[in-house]
Amino acid sequence: MLIWLNGKIIDEKDFYISPLSPTLHYGTGVFEGIRAYEQRKNVAGIFRLKEHAKRLVYSSKILVGKKVLEEKEIEKAVIETLKANKVTEAYIRPLFFLSGGQIGLENIEKSKPSLLVAVVNYPPFLDKKPIKVKISSYRKIPSICQPQNAKLSANYVNSILATREAKEAGYDEALLLNIHGKISEGAGENIFLVKDEIIYTPPVSEDLLEGITRNSVIKIADYLGIKVIEKPLSIADLFNADELFFTGTAAEIVPIGNVNGFVISEKIGKITKKIMETFDKIKRGKIKDFSHWITEVEISH
Numbered sequence: 001m002l003i004w005l006n007g008k009i010i011d012e013k014d015f016y017i018s019p020l021s022p023t024l025h026y027g028t029g030v031f032e033g034i035r036a037y038e039q040r041k042n043v044a045g046i047f048r049l050k051e052h053a054k055r056l057v058y059s060s061k062i063l064v065g066k067k068v069l070e071e072k073e074i075e076k077a078v079i080e081t082l083k084a085n086k087v088t089e090a091y092i093r094p095l096f097f098l099s100g101g102q103i104g105l106e107n108i109e110k111s112k113p114s115l116l117v118a119v120v121n122y123p124p125f126l127d128k129k130p131i132k133v134k135i136s137s138y139r140k141i142p143s144i145c146q147p148q149n150a151k152l153s154a155n156y157v158n159s160i161l162a163t164r165e166a167k168e169a170g171y172d173e174a175l176l177l178n179i180h181g182k183i184s185e186g187a188g189e190n191i192f193l194v195k196d197e198i199i200y201t202p203p204v205s206e207d208l209l210e211g212i213t214r215n216s217v218i219k220i221a222d223y224l225g226i227k228v229i230e231k232p233l234s235i236a237d238l239f240n241a242d243e244l245f246f247t248g249t250a251a252e253i254v255p256i257g258n259v260n261g262f263v264i265s266e267k268i269g270k271i272t273k274k275i276m277e278t279f280d281k282i283k284r285g286k287i288k289d290f291s292h293w294i295t296e297v298e299i300s301h
Contacts (some may be wrong), residue, residue: 004081004117012118016292022111023097027154030059031095035248036079036119038088039285042301046082046092047249047283049075051212051276059150060096060113068113079297081117088299091122091250095153125250128173128276130265133186133244134171135235136162140184140207140265148207155209159247161189173246175259178207183233189251190214193233194243194271213247216293220278223289226271243269253279 001012023029039045053074060069063121078092094117101111141148141158162174162195166187174187185208192214193200199221199288204210221228238244244256244264253276255268268276283289 001118001120002081002084004077004084004115006114006116009080009084015116017097019102020101020103021097021099022101022108023099023153025103026105026108027152027157028063028108028111029095029097029153030056030063030151031093031153032056032151034092034094035249035252035283036082036088036090036092036297037283037285039294039296042088042299044082044088044090044297044299045283045285046078046297048216048293049078049295050210051215052094053078054097055151055212056094059152062147062150063152064108064113069115074115075119075295077115079295081119082297083299085119086299086301087119087121088291089121090119093118093120097153099287101141122250124252124254126246126254128254128268130255130268131172131246132170132258133173133175133246133256133260134166134169135260136165136174136176137161138165138174138176140176140178142179143207149210151202151209155261156188163187173254177235181234182206183235183238184208184285186246186248186251189246189248189254190257191233192217192247193237193241194245194247194269195237195241197242197271198224199226199228199271200233200237201228201230202233206232211248213249213252216251216279216282217247217275218254220275220282224274224278229252243272245272245275 034052036044036046053071057069098111099114164173178184190211246254
């Protein structure tokens, strides 16, 4: 695999990071997950590249306290990495990290800010049939303790623990509550609820990441004439739902059929199905009203 590192395309085997990197020791990194979908032969379409680049700039600024990345630089790096690897379908991982420096929390500013971009073959990791979800015993880290609307690498230890617990209990994925007992989000996904043909989802104030796929679904629902309401949700709301689904770049859109053994539905609900089908058309560039979400890249072979 060829990767982009600080302005150059290199082979992954030539990548080096200092053993004293604060990112290794303290989790001081931020990242994005972006997908590219084949539009037609030798043409990749990067889904919502500008929005992902903007969020990476924001997250890195939260981490180091000042602006150290430019959106155009990130967009260029993603495109160049895709071209170098000659792929039209990929999961793209930009990672901002700190290299070098010295041990100690006070020495973060002495570290070198770096940007890496890698592409991998990573199909959606959850089934498109209704999955089983476990409400985790781990609570979502409150934003007052650690910003949850920045995609900080360190935030995902919380998600890893919840995922392991869910998998060991025989479930497909975890769902986390915030410290107030309200629904926050999945281990790596936002959650939506459908009741009486209205879509509900928790607001960002419930300690969740404002996902780009989440935003996409809200806009798709508006396009389809389906009302979306952002409001705090309880466990009881989940059990009373007609439909549930997760959204995320890695997972895309995934129906939820079972929560803690309580059956919501054994088949994909009609609203969820309509959202899924529309999303699939958009990502392939088949709906002109959403063509601005796709950055086309010609891939030479």
